Amino acid sequence: MDTKIKIRSAAEFESAVKNITEVRGEKTVISICSGTGCRAFSSDRLVAGLEKELKKCGDKRAGNIEIKKTGCHGYCERGPIIVIHPEETCYLGVREKDLPRIVQAVLEGSVVEDLLYKNEEGIKILQENDIPFYKFQRRIVLENNSRIDPESIEDYLSVGGYRALIKAITSLGPEEVLEEVKKANLRGRGGGGFPAGNKWETTRNAPGKTKYVIVNADEGDPGAYMDRSLLEGNPHSVLEGLTIGAYAIGAQQGFVYVRQEYPQAVQSVLKAIDSARSYGFLGKDILGSGFDFDVKVHRGAGAFVSGESSALISAIEGKVGEPKVKYIRTAVSGLWDKPTNINNVETWANVPYIINNGADWFRSIGTKHSSGTKIFSLVGKVNNTGLVEVPMGISLRDIIFKIGGGIKEGKQFKAVQTGGPSGGVLPEKLLDLPVDFDELDKAGSMMGSGGMIVMDESDCMVNIAHYFLKFLSDESCGKCVPCREGLRQMLYIYERIMEGKGKEEDLKLLSDLSILMKEGSLCALGTTAPNIVLTTLKYFRYEYEAHIYHNMCPAKACKPLIRFEIDDKKCAGCSSCAKVCPVDAIIGEPKKPYRIDQDLCIKCGSCMESCPSKYNAIDKFTGLIKEKVPEGREVKIL
Amino acid sequence: MEVKQIQTKKKVKLFINGNGIKVEEGTTVLQAAHELGIHIPTLCYHEEVKPHGACRLCLVEIERNGRSKIVASCAYPAEEGLVVHTDSPKVEQIRKNLVELYLALFPFNPEIKSLAKRYGLTFTRYKKEYNYCIVCGLCVRYCEEVKKRNAIGFIGRGINKRVAFIPESSYFKNCQECMECMEICPTGVFPSNYGMDRIPQINDN
Numbered sequence: 001m002d003t004k005i006k007i008r009s010a011a012e013f014e015s016a017v018k019n020i021t022e023v024r025g026e027k028t029v030i031s032i033c034s035g036t037g038c039r040a041f042s043s044d045r046l047v048a049g050l051e052k053e054l055k056k057c058g059d060k061r062a063g064n065i066e067i068k069k070t071g072c073h074g075y076c077e078r079g080p081i082i083v084i085h086p087e088e089t090c091y092l093g094v095r096e097k098d099l100p101r102i103v104q105a106v107l108e109g110s111v112v113e114d115l116l117y118k119n120e121e122g123i124k125i126l127q128e129n130d131i132p133f134y135k136f137q138r139r140i141v142l143e144n145n146s147r148i149d150p151e152s153i154e155d156y157l158s159v160g161g162y163r164a165l166i167k168a169i170t171s172l173g174p175e176e177v178l179e180e181v182k183k184a185n186l187r188g189r190g191g192g193g194f195p196a197g198n199k200w201e202t203t204r205n206a207p208g209k210t211k212y213v214i215v216n217a218d219e220g221d222p223g224a225y226m227d228r229s230l231l232e233g234n235p236h237s238v239l240e241g242l243t244i245g246a247y248a249i250g251a252q253q254g255f256v257y258v259r260q261e262y263p264q265a266v267q268s269v270l271k272a273i274d275s276a277r278s279y280g281f282l283g284k285d286i287l288g289s290g291f292d293f294d295v296k297v298h299r300g301a302g303a304f305v306s307g308e309s310s311a312l313i314s315a316i317e318g319k320v321g322e323p324k325v326k327y328i329r330t331a332v333s334g335l336w337d338k339p340t341n342i343n344n345v346e347t348w349a350n351v352p353y354i355i356n357n358g359a360d361w362f363r364s365i366g367t368k369h370s371s372g373t374k375i376f377s378l379v380g381k382v383n384n385t386g387l388v389e390v391p392m393g394i395s396l397r398d399i400i401f402k403i404g405g406g407i408k409e410g411k412q413f414k415a416v417q418t419g420g421p422s423g424g425v426l427p428e429k430l431l432d433l434p435v436d437f438d439e440l441d442k443a444g445s446m447m448g449s450g451g452m453i454v455m456d457e458s459d460c461m462v463n464i465a466h467y468f469l470k471f472l473s474d475e476s477c478g479k480c481v482p483c484r485e486g487l488r489q490m491l492y493i494y495e496r497i498m499e500g501k502g503k504e505e506d507l508k509l510l511s512d513l514s515i516l517m518k519e520g521s522l523c524a525l526g527t528t529a530p531n532i533v534l535t536t537l538k539y540f541r542y543e544y545e546a547h548i549y550h551n552m553c554p555a556k557a558c559k560p561l562i563r564f565e566i567d568d569k570k571c572a573g574c575s576s577c578a579k580v581c582p583v584d585a586i587i588g589e590p591k592k593p594y595r596i597d598q599d600l601c602i603k604c605g606s607c608m609e610s611c612p613s614k615y616n617a618i619d620k621f622t623g624l625i626k627e628k629v630p631e632g633r634e635v636k637i638l
Numbered sequence: 639m640e641v642k643q644i645q646t647k648k649k650v651k652l653f654i655n656g657n658g659i660k661v662e663e664g665t666t667v668l669q670a671a672h673e674l675g676i677h678i679p680t681l682c683y684h685e686e687v688k689p690h691g692a693c694r695l696c697l698v699e700i701e702r703n704g705r706s707k708i709v710a711s712c713a714y715p716a717e718e719g720l721v722v723h724t725d726s727p728k729v730e731q732i733r734k735n736l737v738e739l740y741l742a743l744f745p746f747n748p749e750i751k752s753l754a755k756r757y758g759l760t761f762t763r764y765k766k767e768y769n770y771c772i773v774c775g776l777c778v779r780y781c782e783e784v785k786k787r788n789a790i791g792f793i794g795r796g797i798n799k800r801v802a803f804i805p806e807s808s809y810f811k812n813c814q815e816c817m818e819c820m821e822i823c824p825t826g827v828f829p830s831n832y833g834m835d836r837i838p839q840i841n842d843n
Contacts, residue, residue, distance in 0.1 A: 303795070320792070325691025325713040478773065478792075478799030480692045485739050488797045492765045509763055516735040519708050519728070520694050 006280030008288040010170045013162070016279075020154045028065045028106060029085040031146065035072025035229055036264060037386075042096075043080035049096050053103045061107055068155075071145040071233015072225075074387035075133050078117075083128060083146060090128040091115035133384045136402045138365065140373050141349045142389045145233035150268045153275035156236040162281055164352035168244045169289045172355070177248040178204065181351065183359035185371045190216055190307070190344030191422065191448045191524075193370070193437035199341055202331035204249045206339035211251040214335070214342040215242055216312060217258040217265065220304035221420030222471060224451035226375040227345035229387055231258065231265035234349070235272035239295065241351030243281065246293045249341055254295040257312050261302050269297055304421075304475035308523050309334075309342045311477065322477035323523035344449060346375055366392030370436035374447070380417075380454035381408045390435070397431040400454055411456040414555075415540070419448025421468045421475075422528035424535030425461065444535045446528065460557035461540040462547055466494040468532045476525055483526030486517045490533065499560045502548035511537060552623030559603045562622045566607075568593035570617035577607035577618060593617075652720040667711040667722055668696055678711055678724050679733075679749050681824045682774035687783045689713035690775050694736055695749070699723045708732065734759070742766045744825050770825055773799050777819035789813055 007013045030050060032043050047069055054062045073081045078092040084106055091102065091112060098115060105112045116124040117131045125131050128146070148155035156162070168177045182197030203211060215238060219227040231238060242254050256269050273295050276282045284292045298316050305311050306321035313335045315321030326333075334340025350372060354362045363371045370392040376399065379385045383405035390399060396416055400406070407413050415425040418435075424445035426433065433439050437447050455464065473487040490513055493506050514530030521527045537544065546552040553561040566577070566586075571593040578586040578594055585601040588594035596607070608618040647662040654671050661670045666689065671678050681693035689712040698711040701721040708728065723729060734757040740750045741762035754760075773792075778801060781790045789812075793802045803813070 325689055325710050327709060327714050473797045474795070476796040478794065478796045479690075479775070481694050481739065481743075481772070482736060484773065484797055484799065485743055488767075489739065489742065489764045491797075505763065512735055513739075516732060516739065520697055520732050520736060522691050522694070522710070 006278075006283075008280065010166050010287075013166050013287075017157050020158055024154075024158065026086075029068050030065060030102070030106060031068040031070045031083045031085060033071075033073045033079060033081040033146070034069040035076070035079075035145075035233060036225065037072060037076035038079035038081060039264075041080045045096060046080055046082070046094060046099065049099045050103065053099050057103055057107070059107050062103075065106060068149050069151075070148060071150050072229035072387060073128070073146040074137075074139075074142060074229075074389075075128075075131070075384065076386040077384050081128075081146075085147075088127045088129070090117065090126070090131065092117055132405065133386065133388075133403055136390075136394075136398060137388050138373050138391045139389045140353055140365075141230065141237070141346060142233075142375060142387065144237065145229065148234065150233050150235055151271050153236060153272070153279060156234070160356070161236055161352075162240055162279075164355035165240050165243055165247075165281060166287065168247055168355050169287050169291065174204075174248045174250065177244060177355065180359050181245075181248065181354060184354045184362040185359075185369070186347065186350055186354060186362070187370060187437055188344060189346035189350070189374065189449065191419065191446065193447060196343055196347055199331055199343070200245060200249050202329065203251075203339045203341040206332045208338055210253075210338045211249055212335045212338060212340040213242055213246045213249060213251045213254045214312065214316070214340060215254070215256040215258075215345055215348055216307060216309070216342050217256060217262070217345045218300050218304075218307035218312060219262075219345075219449060220259065220302075220307060220475070221449060221451045222468075223379040223453050224377045224420055224449060226377050226387060226450045228262050228265050230345050230349055230375070231256075231262070232268050235265075235268045236276065237349045237352055238345055239269075239272055239276055239282070241348035242295065243276075243286070243293055244351050244355060245341065245343070245348065247286075247291055251341070252292055252294075254293065255316055255335075256295060256297045257300055257306070257316060258297060259302055260299040266297065266299060273297065303477075304471075305477045305523070305525050308525060310523070312342065313340065320477075322479055323525075325522055346450070367434060367436045369438055374435070374450055376450045376452045378404050378452050378454070380452075381411065381456040381459070382406070382454040383408055392436045393434045395432045395434055396426065399435065399452065400431070404454065407454065407456050411458065413454070414457050414459055415455045415461065415464075417445075417453040417455065417464070417468075417532075418451065419446035419531075420451040421471050422446060422524070422531060423448045423451070424531040425455070425464065425539065426535070427539040430539075444531060444538060446531065458555055458557060460553050460555035461536045461543045462494065462497055462553070463555075463557050465532045465536045466491070466498060469494060469529070472525065472529050476529075477523075480520075480522035480526060482517045482520040483522065483529065486513050486521075486526070487529060489513060497544065497547045498553075498558045500547065500551040500558075502544075504548065506548065507537065507541075507544060546623070550623050554622070556620045556622050562603060562620050563598055564596055564601060564603065564605070564608060564618055565621055566594050566596055567617045567619065568595075570615050572615050572617070574612060574615065576610045576612065580606045580610045582606065650716050650718040650720075652716045652718070652722060654722045655724055661716050663716070665716045667698060667700070667709075667714045667716055667720070670716050671711065671722070671724060676724055679753055680712060681747065681749060681772065682776055683712045684776055684780065684822060687776070687779040690779060693772070693774050695733065695753075697729060697732055697736075699726045699729050730757075733757075738762050739764060740772075743769055744772050747824055749824075771801055772825060773801060774824055775801070776822050776824060777801060780822055781819055785816060785818065787812065787816070790819060 034043050050067050080094050082091040082094050101112045144159050186196045187193040217227050282294050300306050303321050306315045308323045309330050310324040311321045330340045366372050373389050373391050375389045378388050388403050415427050417425045440447050469490050476483050478484045496502050514533050517530045518527050546554050556562050573591040575590050583600050583602055585597045586594050611618045649660045650663050651660045657674050659674050679695040682690045691710040691713050696711045697708050699706050737753045742764035778790045781787050791804045794800050
């Protein structure tokens, strides 16, 4: 399909879509996930291998088989994923050696059984949607990710793409589109949860003719990749939403602010813009309506703080991406002082679905005040890591245990961190909390853009808080004193506590600093940075107290507070630990119990890993007393 | 391109600590407070450059639609009927906390000294790391906006942010004639003057 015509009306659109489906006909499609996760598992090599395999087999039916590189399917834990259409047979964890069997099975119409998902009872599951990981999800925005080739606009058109744009422009007007989005109560998926419709309206009503719309794809939270996967896997849905938004707002120019560290996303968006232009979905006089709109891609130079709206605007203007002190909303005065509407990738991607299915449909999903679905990147110590899309209001327990399949290695759940570095940690007793914007806020955490990091009993909350503060202290712009100096001092305090040198007053200092940063910082990075401190202090205060008063790290994670010891009753003197010790701290002779020189030990843990499981002679200890600090103690602060 | 408005700007009335004042639209709360003779402490503010909002000493509490909010008065524009408190308990608490943080950073500035006295702060609980530069950016902004030279800039990010000369700047050779940045520096010692940031040895008193 090289001869692309610019579509000028709804009728032309229908015939073009019909044409695409007719030309394609009924084909067997082998789709391979080419999201970043699966590419790391070398799914690129699988694509090449499949092509070779199809050529080699010499079967004439092979000509009717199409290989498709799709976006992220979400089940990253078990990648690379191959799905055979139209049967939707799903193979997980495919390796190159499996390819001949897969090709053979596709030709014969059979199934490669050992690559299917096997549940706990050992029953094999054929289709993706029946796998527990997918079964409890409600995939709307992510649904097409696994069906289309992100580089092919025809693929997007064949699954109903750009239909919402046609509807918005040809049968609705800007006001009606705006009303629909307002009615749907679409709240910003980037973190704030501000109603998108209201923001659009302010921008629309702001004085001035030149207006801008921006896609915020500066996703930088550790462990989060929702926006990345959407842009990589289904860039047209974001562009379509953006164009509809621009039409409702009256903007002529759009920007996609995407991190340079996401090369695949950049490439995918650039390609999508090109092909949307060639079909006339972008450019001058879109669909003969007189509406002009085009999109530019701005590559961010990799600063977490640039996701803040005023910093993002500075960055696009060519200045240093740091927040500005400004009390006029960007909707009134934003990019080059013109009214600007910024929304997150996922927010824009929801728009076509709202226009297609109506606000009432959208409101029927989720809770009263948080409609629709939300994509989370479920990572950490959970069995099924990956991207999940769930209706708002689902409990954290359902996400972690039903979809996530529980904690790795049968360990005990300890906490879940939501909302990226700006969010907080929630303990087990809050697991039944419904996930929506307001409930998470109330618990001291936040929805954020949708990072969800699961932690188990071996994670020390003091250590975790230190990790996120370290991240923020590197990523803060360093402009205002409460954030810059507050983070610096917080790090000193944490380092002290983790070394067992914490003082009684440190907890008070931390909460004082938290209040200062929360109230006094310039932008949301500073005001939300103490969330991790406050929530860990609130829900896991006993861990801080154990560090400070007892020189103990209950999770045995803080190196200065732990030590490794060899049980001389169990040690058989096999010397495997002594061989791996990088600092030669293990002393002894073969056949006799070994001993660790605590002064030399750097606590790397190699010895514990190397000790044969039949002996299991090495263990970790913390503190002077070996008793555990009573768990579940909760002391309120503030 | 925009047509310049010939008529005089609209006036708005706001209340600072209970005192009403009429100012031109676009005036900041800090400027209005100055007109009233109310002192709001600042470090990074300078009338010739745009507000930066970094020192946070000028934080005030505003009331709008029955809600209170903490804002930087150096940048917040005066609005009709705006109620401002420059020393409400909330503001005082935040500022006291902030001054304690400054005491660990640069306790020698007269404004910090007088605030510490006001809040009865004789020592700081934070780890002292005295630094000539508090990264208020006044020199950078003054050089850029007033002198149009851009000879100084920020380098680094987060807790490593610093101020430095830009050697490549074509104006660098003219710095010796100007040196105005040194006079406006709120710590009194322009850090890069001697190519050092940290104060090597200093007596606590």
